[in-house]
Amino acid sequence: MEKITVRVPGKINLTLDILGRFANGYHDLQMVMSSVSLYDEITLVKKEEKNISVTVDKRDLPVDERNLAYRAAALLMEEFALTGGVEIAIKKQIPIAAGMAGGSADAAGVLKGMNSLFELGLELPELQKRGLTLGADVPFCLLGGCALAEGVGERLTPLEPLPRAYLVLAKPDFAVSTPWAFAQWDKEPTKERPDLAGMLAGIKEGDIRQIAAKLGNVLEGVTGREYPVVWAIKEKMKEYGALNALMTGSGPTVFGIYTELEQAKRAHTVIKESRMAGEVHVVKLGEWEEGR
Missing domain, CATH: 3.30.230.10 (Ribosomal Protein S5; domain 2)
Incomplete structure (x- = not known):
């Protein structure tokens, strides 16, 4: 080869x-x-x-x-x-x-x-x-x-394969330093923590609504306070049908979970036109048959 x-x-x-x-x-x-x-x-x-x-x-x-x-x-x-x-x-x-x-x-x-x-x-x-x-x-x-x-x-x-769903991914036009985000969190640790047990139960049961309800990221507050557009994108995603939305990693990308493709496409269009994010994608989450 x-x-x-x-x-x-x-x-x-x-x-x-x-x-x-x-x-x-x-x-x-x-x-x-x-x-x-x-x-x-x-x-x-x-x-x-x-x-x-x-x-x-x-x-x-x-x-x-x-x-x-x-x-x-x-x-x-x-x-x-x-x-x-x-x-x-x-x-x-x-x-x-x-x-x-x-x-x-x-x-x-x-x-x-x-x-x-x-x-x-x-x-x-x-x-x-x-x-x-x-x-x-x-x-x-x-x-x-x-x-x-x-x-x-x-x-x-x-873990068990996730149930099928659509994601809208939106990345604003700036980068976030991971060391900076962790350093800021160290100065003021978050009191509210993700419900890991609830997330694992939702995944085990294949319940996309429970998975969405249990999303959580302790770094989101750090990045969101510095860049409020992260929270604005989250709210816009939920306004247009997301079960829930969350920032991934230290950010700044936000994802929303959708059960219907047309809802995801509509949210994609709205966020793109709003110019809150330079890169916006509709992608798949979970296990899909080949070619779907």
Whole structure:
């Protein structure tokens, strides 16, 4: 095999809670995460020269060691002393700096792709162990589906497939620094916490209304106070039929859950026309038959 193309989905947080901090300064997290049907496409091609080249179809992304995809390739090239190199071409659909793990997804795609391309024979847990050295979301991006993530995100418990629903994703035209959001939360921790037990029960029962009712993210207040448009988007989504809406990760992307496609499309149009968000997508949540 000389070439492989991998599609990797973005993620949303159905819940995000901070339980404390570890001795090394990292936060002790408890999150329910789900993949969504918005993908980056990564094509890897073997080359004779022992180097890594990265191209991305978005001009504002680095293509050197600052890019997680580049670092994922470098990690495997060094560990396995690979004789050749690799060309990596990334087609982005997952919004950048959006709380949707776009960089981590690309790293996961490169790890998966190089494992196949160079016949490294690594199983999923072995890929996840290496992925964790690149970023806390990489192990989940390698797993996909729906999972409870604990620790810094490395302890993953797969959950039941989510019921089918539509999401409207809206990313305002600014980026939020994850370290900044956590630092602000540390100064004034949130008293109201996500109902994890209720979320897990809703997922187990396949009840999309209970899942929507139990959405929660302790970082939403931090980002929303600094950027009130986050709350404005949430209210607009609910006004146009969302069961509920939430900011994912440290933001600023907001998602609303819809049971009807026409409602989701209408909300998409309204939010796009309002100019509250530069990127707006309608995507799928849960298990769908191929081709639906």
